Amino acid sequence: MFQKGLVTAIPYLPAAAALYFWSKDATRRGVRTWHIALPALVGGLSIPLAPFAGSAAAIIAVITVTAMSIFAARPNFRTVPTGSCTSPRSRARPWCGPCSRSRGTPGGRGGRAR
Numbered sequence: 143m144f145q146k147g148l149v150t151a152i153p154y155l156p157a158a159a160a161l162y163f164w165s166k167d168a169t170r171r172g173v174r175t176w177h178i179a180l181p182a183l184v185g186g187l188s189i190p191l192a193p194f195a196g197s198a199a200a201i202i203a204v205i206t207v208t209a210m211s212i213f214a215a216r217p218n219f220r221t222v223p224t225g226s227c228t229s230p231r232s233r234a235r236p237w238c239g240p241c242s243r244s245r246g247t248p249g250g251r252g253g254r255a256r
Contacts, residue, residue, distance in 0.1 A: 152202055157209040164214035177218045185211030 168177035188208045195201045 149198075149202065153206040153209040154213075156206055157213040160210040161213040161217060165217045168218045174218050174221060178215050181211040181215040185215070 164177060164181065168174050171177075185208050188204055188211065192201055192204045192208070195204050
C-alpha cells in the first residue's frame with residue numbers, strides 16, 4: 143500500500159517545483175501567453191503517450207511531465223483576466239469587476255473574492 147502511495151506522489155513533487163519556478167519566470171519576463179501555451183501543449187501531447195510507455199518507470203516519467211505541464215500553466219492562466227483589467231476602459235469588459243475573481247468558484251458570483 144505504501145508503494146502505491148509513493149508512486150502516486152512521485153509526479154507531484156517535481157510538479158510543485160515546476161509550478162513555482164515557471165510562475166516566477168513568467169512574472170520576471172512579463173510574457174504570460176507563452177507561459178500558458180507551451181506547458182498546455184506539452185501536457186496535452188504527453189497524456190496520450192502514457193499507455194504506450196513500455197515500463198512502469200517510463201509511465202511515471204510521462205505522468206510526471208504531464209503533471210509538471212498542467213501545474214505550470216495553471217497559476218499563469220489565473221492571472222490573465224485580472225491582469226487585463228488595469229486600463230480605464232476595462233470597466234466595459236464583462237470579466238473586469240469586483241466579482242471577476244469569484245467566477246468559477248463553487249459559489250459563482252456570490253463566492254468569496256480573494
